[in-house]
Amino acid sequence: MTIKELARELEMSATTVSRVLTGQEKKYRISDKTAQRVREMANQLDFAPNQIARNLRLQKTNTIGLVIPNISNPFFANLARTVEEELRNRGKMVLLCDSKDDTRIEEESVQLLLSRKVDGLLVAPVGEKWVHLQKKVTVPMVLLDRYFENEDLPFVTTDNFFGAYEATSFLIEKGHRNIACIQGLTGTTPNEHRVKGYQSAMQNHGLGQRLRITGSDYSMSNGYESTKELIARADTPTALFALNNQIAVGCMKALKEYDFSIPDKISLIAFDDQPYFELLSPSLTAIKQPMEGIGKVAVASLFELMDNKKVAPQMLKPMLIERDSVAPIPQKT
Amino acid sequence: MTIKELARELEMSATTVSRVLTGQEKKYRISDKTAQRVREMANQLDFAPNQIARNLRLQKTNTIGLVIPNISNPFFANLARTVEEELRNRGKMVLLCDSKDDTRIEEESVQLLLSRKVDGLLVAPVGEKWVHLQKKVTVPMVLLDRYFENEDLPFVTTDNFFGAYEATSFLIEKGHRNIACIQGLTGTTPNEHRVKGYQSAMQNHGLGQRLRITGSDYSMSNGYESTKELIARADTPTALFALNNQIAVGCMKALKEYDFSIPDKISLIAFDDQPYFELLSPSLTAIKQPMEGIGKVAVASLFELMDNKKVAPQMLKPMLIERDSVAPIPQKT
DNA sequence: TAGTTTTGCACAAACGATTGTGCAATTTAC
DNA sequence: GTAAATTGCACAATCGTTTGTGCAAAACTA
Numbered sequence: 092m093t094i095k096e097l098a099r100e101l102e103m104s105a106t107t108v109s110r111v112l113t114g115q116e117k118k119y120r121i122s123d124k125t126a127q128r129v130r131e132m133a134n135q136l137d138f139a140p141n142q143i144a145r146n147l148r149l150q151k152t153n154t155i156g157l158v159i160p161n162i163s164n165p166f167f168a169n170l171a172r173t174v175e176e177e178l179r180n181r182g183k184m185v186l187l188c189d190s191k192d193d194t195r196i197e198e199e200s201v202q203l204l205l206s207r208k209v210d211g212l213l214v215a216p217v218g219e220k221w222v223h224l225q226k227k228v229t230v231p232m233v234l235l236d237r238y239f240e241n242e243d244l245p246f247v248t249t250d251n252f253f254g255a256y257e258a259t260s261f262l263i264e265k266g267h268r269n270i271a272c273i274q275g276l277t278g279t280t281p282n283e284h285r286v287k288g289y290q291s292a293m294q295n296h297g298l299g300q301r302l303r304i305t306g307s308d309y310s311m312s313n314g315y316e317s318t319k320e321l322i323a324r325a326d327t328p329t330a331l332f333a334l335n336n337q338i339a340v341g342c343m344k345a346l347k348e349y350d351f352s353i354p355d356k357i358s359l360i361a362f363d364d365q366p367y368f369e370l371l372s373p374s375l376t377a378i379k380q381p382m383e384g385i386g387k388v389a390v391a392s393l394f395e396l397m398d399n400k401k402v403a404p405q406m407l408k409p410m411l412i413e414r415d416s417v418a419p420i421p422q423k424t
Numbered sequence: 425m426t427i428k429e430l431a432r433e434l435e436m437s438a439t440t441v442s443r444v445l446t447g448q449e450k451k452y453r454i455s456d457k458t459a460q461r462v463r464e465m466a467n468q469l470d471f472a473p474n475q476i477a478r479n480l481r482l483q484k485t486n487t488i489g490l491v492i493p494n495i496s497n498p499f500f501a502n503l504a505r506t507v508e509e510e511l512r513n514r515g516k517m518v519l520l521c522d523s524k525d526d527t528r529i530e531e532e533s534v535q536l537l538l539s540r541k542v543d544g545l546l547v548a549p550v551g552e553k554w555v556h557l558q559k560k561v562t563v564p565m566v567l568l569d570r571y572f573e574n575e576d577l578p579f580v581t582t583d584n585f586f587g588a589y590e591a592t593s594f595l596i597e598k599g600h601r602n603i604a605c606i607q608g609l610t611g612t613t614p615n616e617h618r619v620k621g622y623q624s625a626m627q628n629h630g631l632g633q634r635l636r637i638t639g640s641d642y643s644m645s646n647g648y649e650s651t652k653e654l655i656a657r658a659d660t661p662t663a664l665f666a667l668n669n670q671i672a673v674g675c676m677k678a679l680k681e682y683d684f685s686i687p688d689k690i691s692l693i694a695f696d697d698q699p700y701f702e703l704l705s706p707s708l709t710a711i712k713q714p715m716e717g718i719g720k721v722a723v724a725s726l727f728e729l730m731d732n733k734k735v736a737p738q739m740l741k742p743m744l745i746e747r748d749s750v751a752p753i754p755q756k757t
Numbered sequence: 758t759a760g761t762t763t764t765g766c767a768c769a770a771a772c773g774a775t776t777g778t779g780c781a782a783t784t785t786a787c
Numbered sequence: 788g789t790a791a792a793t794t795g796c797a798c799a800a801t802c803g804t805t806t807g808t809g810c811a812a813a814a815c816t817a
Contacts, residue, residue, distance in 0.1 A: 093803055104767045109805060119806090120765060137560070139539040143485065144803030147476045147772045154519075162508070168501035175495070175522045179529075184536065186487075187520040189508050196512075203517065206472035227470070311699060343703050366644060370676050372705025426773055437797045442775060452776090453794055477773030480802045 092138050101132055108133075112140060146208070155393070156204035157185045158214040159235070160192045164309070164337065166363055166382065167215065170235065173386025174213060181394065183210070192217050192276060192309070201228065211393045219278050231396035233389050237280045238404070245396065247389040247405045251281045251362075254378040254409035255288025255332070258360050261376075261411060262330045263296045265419040267358060270301070271328040273317045273342065275309035275335050285334050285362055303328065306338065314341020322351055329420055330358040336365050339375060354418035364412055373415035381407045430471050434461060441466075445473060479541070488726070489537035490518045491547040492568070493525045497642070497670060499696055499715065500548065503568065506719025507546060514727065516543070525550050525609060525642070534561065544726045552611050564729035566722050570613045571737070578729065580722040580738045584614045584695075587711040587742035588621025588665070591693050594709075594744060595663045596629045598752040600691060603634070604661040606650045606675065608642040608668050618667050618695055636661065639671065647674020655684055662753055663691040669698050672708060687751035697745055706748035714740045 094112075098105040103125065110119045111129040132138075146152045155178055159167045175185050186209060188200035194217050204212060205228065212232040220239060238246035262270050272289045275282045286304060293302055306317045314333055318341065321328055333339035339361035343353070351357050353373055361368070364379035384407050392402045427445075431438040436458065443452045444462040465471075479485045488511055492500045508518050519542060521533035527550050537545060538561065545565040553572060571579035595603050605622045608615045619637060626635055639650045647666055651674065654661055666672035672694035676686070684690050686706055694701070697712035717740045725735045 094805095095803075105804080106767060106806080107765085110766095113805080115806090120763085122765060125765080139535065141480075141803050142540045143476060143480045144772090145805080147474075147480050147774090147802090148804045148806090150772070152476065157520075161505070162495070163498070163502045163505045165496070165498060165501070168498070169496045171520070172494070172496045172522055175520060176524075179521075184540070185520050187490075187504070187508060187518050188512075189505055191509075202472065207475045207517070340700050340703060347703065367673050367700055367704070370673060370680065370704055371700070427775095428773075438774080439776080439797060440795085443796095446775080448776090453796080455795060458795080474773050477802090478775080480804090481773080481775050483802070 092136060094138075094140055097129075097132060097136065097138050100136075101128060103129075109140075150208075152208050152210055153183050154207070154209045155183050155185050156188065156201070156207075156209040156212045156214075158188045158190055158197060158200050158204070158212070158216075160190050160215055160217055161309075162187070162189050164335075165365055166236075166336065166380070169382045170215075170386050173383050174390055177387055177390035181390070190217055194218050205230065211397055213389055213393060217276075217279065219280060219283070231393055233393045233396065233402075235385060235389050239280070245392055245402045245404055247385050247392060247407070248281070249380045249385065249409050250406040251284035251409075252288040252291070253406075254362060254380070254411075255285040255334075256292045257288075257409075257411050258332055258362065258378050259289045259292035260296070261413075262332065262358065262360060262417065263292065263298070265330075265358070265417055267330040267420060268298060268301060269303075269326065269328045270298075270330045270332060271303040271305060271321050272332045273306040273314055273321075273334060273338050274304055275306065275313075275338060277307065282334060289332060306334070309335050309337055311337045311341040311344070314338035314343075315345045316341075318342045318345035319349070322346070322349055322357070328357065330360070330417065333359065333361045336361060336363040336368075336377075339363075339377070343371065343375075353416050358417040358420075360417055362409075368412075369414060371416075376414045376417045377412050378409045379412050380409045425469060425471055427471075427473060430462075430465060430469065433469075434465055436462075442473075483541075485541050485543055486516050487540070487542045488516050488518050489521065489534070489540075489542040489545045489547075491521045491523055491530060491533050491537070491545070491549075493523050493530075493548055493550055494642075495520070495522050497668075498698055499569075499669065499713070502715045503548075503719050506716050507723055510720055510723040514723070523550055527551050538563065544730055546722055546726060550609075550612065552613060552616070564726055566726045566729065566735075568718060568722050572613070578725055578735045578737055580718050580725060580740070581614070582713045582718065582742050583739040584617035584742075585621040585624070586739075587695060587713070587744075588618040588667075589625045590621075590742075590744050591665055591695065591711050592622045592625035593629070594746075595665065595691065595693060595750065596625065596631070598663075598691070598750055600663040600753060601631060601634060602636075602659065602661045603631075603663045603665060604636040604638060604654050605665045606639040606647055606654075606667060606671050607637055608639065608646075608671060610640065615667060622665060639667070642668050642670055644670045644674040644677070647671035647676075648678045649674075651675045651678035652682070655679070655682055655690070661690065663693070663750065666692065666694045669694060669696040669701075669710075672696075672710070676704065676708075686749050691750040691753075693750055695742075701745075702747060704749075709747045709750045710745050712743045712745050714742065 094108050095105045098108045108129050111126045116126045190197035197217050215235040215237050234246035306313050333342050353359050361377040364377040368375040388405050395402045427441050428438045431441045441462050444459045449459045523530035530550050548568040548570050567579035569581050639646050666675050686692050694710040697710040701708040721738050728735045
């Protein structure tokens with residue numbers, strides 16, 4: 092059913108129907124009687140205008156592209172949820188792309204989204220730089236979670252350095268000196284900043300010589316394998332700092348398997364909290380990210396941008412949630 | 425940059441450019457030389473045709489609408505991931521809608537998707553019936569996870585009855601007689617079928633008098649509150665059957681809080697497995713749903729449907745993963 | 758009553774692609 | 788060398804909306 096057919100039914104022009112349905116009846120002096128008739132008929136046949144034609148004519152799609160690395164990671168799932176809700180409340184729909192932490196897929200996705208004429212982009216990019224795309228992206232874009240240094244693309248992220256610094260300091264204050272950090276995907280900004288936070292905290296406490304950084308991606312198996320290696324060697328750390336929720340789960344799995352009881356034999360702290368962390372045994376101390384905040388602020392920023400306003404990057408503070416996976420140890424030094 | 429501008433640049437007609445870029449050069453006898461020139465220029469300016477215009481002309485959007493109740497539930501997050509990947513591999517993009525288990529939002533979302541002329545719909549509907557929408561949905565649609573009885577809409581789901589029957593039987597075989605079932609959102613088919621599976625197993629084992637069904641939605645807090653109530657009364661169950669992953673987590677939280685050790689004082693089994701279940705203490709016995717299977721089969725079915733083929737509903741079998749949260753109890757009777 | 762203003766609506770051109778068809782120019786046939 | 792066939796491309800209509808503008812009819816004005 093098109094607007095023309097509806098117009099024929101009503102024995103009037105498509106113009107008039109369109110004007111009524113877009114609420115422009117006053118502006119174009121459509122009589123109340125006519126407007127009524129149009130609305131009734133539209134309701135009765137429950138007609139909805141073809142959005143594709145509308146988009147083409149209006150040069151606007153009311154669609155936002157959301158590109159994230161892995162929707163099955165609860166962090167991103169929650170982010171997606173908030174973003175979807177915020178956008179729906181503002182009359183936009185979201186085209187979802189999962190890049191699987193693969194720059195090729197990511198680039199392809201952005202291209203596709205652009206050719207579909209999205210009104211804006213929200214991207215949690217994989218790499219540290221965006222060699223291929225930065226020039227091509229012609230629509231308002233806000234980066235989520237991850238971002239690029241030295242390029243003035245607006246972004247909204249957790250203060251990863253701060254969170255990691257806090258976590259590490261917390262361990263040090265509890266008396267830990269031999270602390271290993273199991274990182275995620277190197278080259279992604281959250282990872283680099285968390286690593287830097289860890290390093291800074293260690294150095295500022297005179298432990299610059301004892302840095303131990305291992306691991307390679309954000310997966311559970313990375314946490315598992317890295318932990319196994321760490322506990323197999325002499326000089327086993329007294330505490331582990333896992334740089335995301337999935338890594339932390341992998342750590343626990345390995346520690347459980349090798350009977351390294353937490354926190355008696357080893358302490359564990361995670362970046363990125365999850366609801367079930369309090370149910371693990373022991374419950375897991377973690378840095379909680381302001382997930383909802385990131386989503387909301389990102390959408391708000393994107394809208395500012397679409398209104399041709401300038402927006403400043405935003406770093407939201409995370410929070411340490413203390414539970415039972417970190418124990419104090421007697422100071423040796 | 426439009427195809428016309430590109431054509432002007434090349435000093436030829438838009439027709440020719442379009443035909444080359446859609447690979448129809450042979451069919452329309454475009455010379456190789458011309459085709460080459462077009463491709464080079466298109467590459468150089470990296471031109472991509474406006475998909476909106478294309479969609480309008482071709483009456484096809486290469487877009488699928490995905491409507492799910494809650495993307496932050498890991499079950500649906502995983503489903504979304506599989507679906508997105510399968511669709512991307514077939515050249516489609518996904519418009520994501522989170523209905524928040526609200527029929528109003530769901531209906532609105534479907535309407536919006538239809539007016540956007542999606543080529544197909546994948547929906548995990550909230551209710552048991554679809555009073556408002558069933559007539560209006562004019563595009564191929566496959567239901568996910570949840571479905572409607574007595575209407576021949578194709579669906580792909582876990583065999584919920586079977587899974588619940590297995591879980592309950594498992595408990596009974598371990599000697600449990602007093603088994604409470606904590607359900608999710610009543611009125612959703614998975615819930616009803618799981619409840620029926622529980623009931624059937626109980627009845628077939630002569631425990632028809634001992635049915636105990638409580639709970640009201642798929643949330644963690646429902647599991648928490650329901651469990652608290654159950655253990656407060658006399659005649660506390662010896663086993664709990666939680667009808668989804670979030671409810672199970674809530675159960676554990678309550679049991680932990682009230683020092684009801686699992687599985688010594690009470691056993692727990694969950695419908696819907698999650699990776700971290702093996703790390704909980706005790707590790708959680710659960711019915712594992714074939715999530716990836718559901719996503720893949722659903723997409724395949726949708727494509728069959730779009731090819732005007734008939735498709736049969738599919739019920740995929742879940743599997744019981746035995747861990748440590750269920751203990752045998754001595755038979756009293 | 759004639760002139761002016763207001764009211765109510767329709768025509769037609771765009772948005773940017775795709776495609777049936779037509780028509781020169783070139784090649785082939787004989 | 789002429790007729791027929793083939794090659795190579797462009798014209799114009801179309802998809803379903805929106806919107807600047809135009810033009811009767813109705814309502815005022817004096």
